[in-house]
Amino acid sequence: MSDDWQSIDMANPTEEHKMLRSMLRDFVAEEVEPQALEYDREEKFNLDLFRKLGEYGLLGISVPEEYGGSGMDATAVAIVNEELSYSDPGLCLAYLAHAQLMVNNLAHNGNEAQKTRILPKVCSGEWVGCMAMSEPGYGTDVLGMQTTAKQREDGHWVINGRKMWITNGAVDEDGTPADICWLYARTGTDSKGRAEVTTFLIEKGMTGFAVGQKIYDKTGMRASNTAELVFDDCVVPSENVVGSVGDSMIHMMRNLEIERIGLAAMGLGIARRSLAAMNRYASEREAFGSEIRDFGQIQRHIGESWAEYRAMRAYVYDTARNTDLEKSGNRLDTDGVKLFGTTAAKNIADRAIQVMGGYGYVGEYTVERLWRDAKLLEIGGGTLESHQKNITRDLSRSPEKIEE
Numbered sequence: 001m002s003d004d005w006q007s008i009d010m011a012n013p014t015e016e017h018k019m020l021r022s023m024l025r026d027f028v029a030e031e032v033e034p035q036a037l038e039y040d041r042e043e044k045f046n047l048d049l050f051r052k053l054g055e056y057g058l059l060g061i062s063v064p065e066e067y068g069g070s071g072m073d074a075t076a077v078a079i080v081n082e083e084l085s086y087s088d089p090g091l092c093l094a095y096l097a098h099a100q101l102m103v104n105n106l107a108h109n110g111n112e113a114q115k116t117r118i119l120p121k122v123c124s125g126e127w128v129g130c131m132a133m134s135e136p137g138y139g140t141d142v143l144g145m146q147t148t149a150k151q152r153e154d155g156h157w158v159i160n161g162r163k164m165w166i167t168n169g170a171v172d173e174d175g176t177p178a179d180i181c182w183l184y185a186r187t188g189t190d191s192k193g194r195a196e197v198t199t200f201l202i203e204k205g206m207t208g209f210a211v212g213q214k215i216y217d218k219t220g221m222r223a224s225n226t227a228e229l230v231f232d233d234c235v236v237p238s239e240n241v242v243g244s245v246g247d248s249m250i251h252m253m254r255n256l257e258i259e260r261i262g263l264a265a266m267g268l269g270i271a272r273r274s275l276a277a278m279n280r281y282a283s284e285r286e287a288f289g290s291e292i293r294d295f296g297q298i299q300r301h302i303g304e305s306w307a308e309y310r311a312m313r314a315y316v317y318d319t320a321r322n323t324d325l326e327k328s329g330n331r332l333d334t335d336g337v338k339l340f341g342t343t344a345a346k347n348i349a350d351r352a353i354q355v356m357g358g359y360g361y362v363g364e365y366t367v368e369r370l371w372r373d374a375k376l377l378e379i380g381g382g383t384l385e386s387h388q389k390n391i392t393r394d395l396s397r398s399p400e401k402i403e404e
């Protein structure tokens with residue numbers, strides 16, 4: 001047995017991970033925190049700051065170095081998301097849509113020509129990416145998707161349909177679409193009427209690709225742009241098909257695993273910030289002649305939040321450690337950690353508001369924004385109900401997991 005196993009901190013397992021976290025803490029304090037409140041209020045995406053993430057090697061965090069990435073693992077992805085979300089979950093959602101939903105997917109599933117041509121641009125921040133799976137009428141029921149792709153005689157594909165709720169779908173207020181969109185479309189139908197799904201790389205400027213609308217007035221994540229995308233006889237060359245036709249379920253499922261870890265890690269950042277805020281305030285605020293931290297009901301808010309935060313931290317980094325970005329196979333825990341971590345984050349932000357009273361309820365004190373942002377984590381990347389369904393199904397197939 002190795003004698004140093006007790007000294008391993010799962011959240012910072014190597015020197016490289018520690019340095020990444022420390023670099024991010026400085027970057028977040030200097031560059032992210034000062035703009036977070038304003039961009040949330042104005043419902044605007046900070047594109048310049050987003051591009052800066054590329055200068056720090058964060059946009060291609062899980063991409064091999066030969067394509068312009070940083071060649072790091074799922075633990076590094078969790079670290080970046082946790083640290084960015086400590087300050088600005090909205091910016092982090094835009095980052096996740098690009099780095100985890102589009103870039104990581106291409107790095108692990110694209111062919112050599114696609115990777116060589118596109119990865120350097122998305123790793124540097126020259127191009128902004130998005131991933132389009134959901135539709136106006138189909139979210140959880142993803143294989144009901146109605147966006148179709150048909151191949152013409154000249155080999156090109158023609159895409160028709162609409163995608164909804166696409167983070168980074170529009171990059172500004174003028175309806176400029178993302179530079180590159182990882183699109184899932186129906187290229188066939190199986191005997192049960194379910195979609196056979198194929199991935200297409202859609203590039204800005206392709207005929208028939210446009211932003212339908214930017215979606216305003218979201219509860220939270222207002223510093224990220226969410227858009228409807230329209231494909232109207234959109235013509236795509238065959239070299240922009242990823243993998244084999246009809247075979248995209250494999251990489252869709254594989255990439256959902258890192259997405260869920262990423263979203264749970266965002267919850268962790270929200271939880272840590274909320275806990276720090278309520279803990280500090282409980283000493284500063286006095287009522288009835290004592291600090292409010294002396295009251296049993298306030299102690300319950302702080303005590304429960306600490307315990308949940310610590311449980312989240314262990315589960316997020318244990319799941320990240322066990323997730324190989326090259327393979328799928330960790331659905332049970334990626335569903336589990338998102339199910340637990342997102343609601344825990346929302347509850348901890350909620351308690352922070354409660355502890356801080358009226359101050360907690362206004363933007364300047366941050367926790368109300370974190371609470372609004374946390375709610376999205378229970379919906380995006382799979383609803384709580386979808387995680388419950390997947391976990392129950394997986395445990396019926398593999399009950400031995402419980403006894404491991």
Ligand SMILES: Cc1cc2nc3c(=O)[nH]c(=O)nc-3n(C[C@H](O)[C@H](O)[C@H](O)COP(=O)(O)OP(=O)(O)OC[C@H]3O[C@@H](n4cnc5c(N)ncnc54)[C@H](O)[C@@H]3O)c2cc1C
Nearest residue numbers: 131132133134138139140165166167379380381382383385
């Ligand atoms: C801010 C934001 C950003 C997003 N970004 C993206 C993105 O970048 N790309 C993208 O493709 N999508 C994105 N989404 C879409 C998101 O993934 C979907 O909203 C989510 O998957 C749920 O789909 P839906 O909204 O259609 O709800 P539905 O699937 O219609 O669900 C409605 C309700 O029914 C429940 N339900 C559905 N099926 C079942 C079932 N079998 N059993 C039990 N309950 C069920 C759900 O859990 C939910 O409570 C984003 C959404 C938001 C709000």
